[in-house]
Amino acid sequence: MSKSTNIVWHDSAVTKEQRQEQKKHKSAVLWFTGLSGSGKSSVSVELEKRLYDLGVHSYRLDGDNVRHGLNNNLGFSQEDRTENIRRIGEVSKLMIDAGIVTLSAFISPYREDRDKVREILDADEFIEVYVKCSLEACEERDPKGLYKKARAGEIKGFTGIDDPYEEPVNPEVIVKTDKQTLEESVQVIIDYLYEKGYLS
Numbered sequence: 448m449s450k451s452t453n454i455v456w457h458d459s460a461v462t463k464e465q466r467q468e469q470k471k472h473k474s475a476v477l478w479f480t481g482l483s484g485s486g487k488s489s490v491s492v493e494l495e496k497r498l499y500d501l502g503v504h505s506y507r508l509d510g511d512n513v514r515h516g517l518n519n520n521l522g523f524s525q526e527d528r529t530e531n532i533r534r535i536g537e538v539s540k541l542m543i544d545a546g547i548v549t550l551s552a553f554i555s556p557y558r559e560d561r562d563k564v565r566e567i568l569d570a571d572e573f574i575e576v577y578v579k580c581s582l583e584a585c586e587e588r589d590p591k592g593l594y595k596k597a598r599a600g601e602i603k604g605f606t607g608i609d610d611p612y613e614e615p616v617n618p619e620v621i622v623k624t625d626k627q628t629l630e631e632s633v634q635v636i637i638d639y640l641y642e643k644g645y646l647s
């Protein structure tokens with residue numbers, strides 16, 4: 448529920464469309480969702496590098512990083528995760544308005560939260576990228592040692608262990624990081640962006 452009252456929207460003199468035209472590409476959010484350790488950070492970092500080399504104005508928002516600043520008052524309860532995703536959805540919307548291809552990499556375990564982000568954007572602005580990887584493979588990788596801690600009961604409410612992860616029903620893109628190399632996953636996304644006309 449919004450607490451802001453007596454506020455009036457003020458339009459800019461430069462439109463989103465003009466910014467896109469200037470940059471020579473569309474803007475949208477690539478919304479990476481998946482278990483901890485599935486590869487959201489690895490794939491989005493590599494993709495950002497590829498996009499930069501292609502001259503695409505892009506920027507990456509990452510769960511761990513954003514929780515150091517903007518969202519450092521949020522934990523991992525369902526309510527806090529929902530607020531985390533709501534804020535990132537709004538930040539992504541601002542970035543899209545600025546003409547930027549935004550890469551948002553958050554577990555975002557709840558379908559409803561992801562769908563709400565989709566709803567506040569235009570139809571082709573939300574590209575859900577399911578970073579699919581079995582729990583077993585994520586746990587085997589355990590890059591931060593968090594699964595080990597969760598199994599030992601040192602972290603409560605860890606996604607995939609004792610907290611839910613709701614898979615996307617109809618994502619625009621699926622990358623299977625337990626079956627594909629990092630480079631193959633990045634290429635799948637680049638191909639999608641060209642095929643759908645985000646890049647030309």
Ligand SMILES: Nc1ncnc2c1ncn2[C@@H]1O[C@H](COP(=O)(O)OS(=O)(=O)O)[C@@H](OP(=O)(O)O)[C@H]1O
Pocket residue numbers: 482483484487488509510511514523527528529531532552553554555556591593602603604605606610
């Ligand atoms: N309880 C619990 N469950 C899941 N993850 C946890 C938890 N506690 C800390 N971490 C670390 O926080 C990172 C996930 O943050 P996100 O903002 O992406 O999470 S969420 O979208 O709000 O669910 C996640 O990063 P990734 O491993 O990159 O996904 C973890 O490093």
Ligand SMILES: Nc1ncnc2c1ncn2[C@@H]1O[C@H](COP(=O)(O)OP(=O)(O)O)[C@@H](O)[C@H]1O
Pocket residue numbers: 481482483484485486487488489490552588590624625626627628629632
């Ligand atoms: N094919 C692959 N794609 C992405 N990551 C992979 C792959 N194979 C192994 N990995 C490793 O898996 C780990 C994924 O961790 P990370 O990218 O931080 O995931 P997340 O951001 O989803 O938590 C990294 O250590 C990465 O090197």
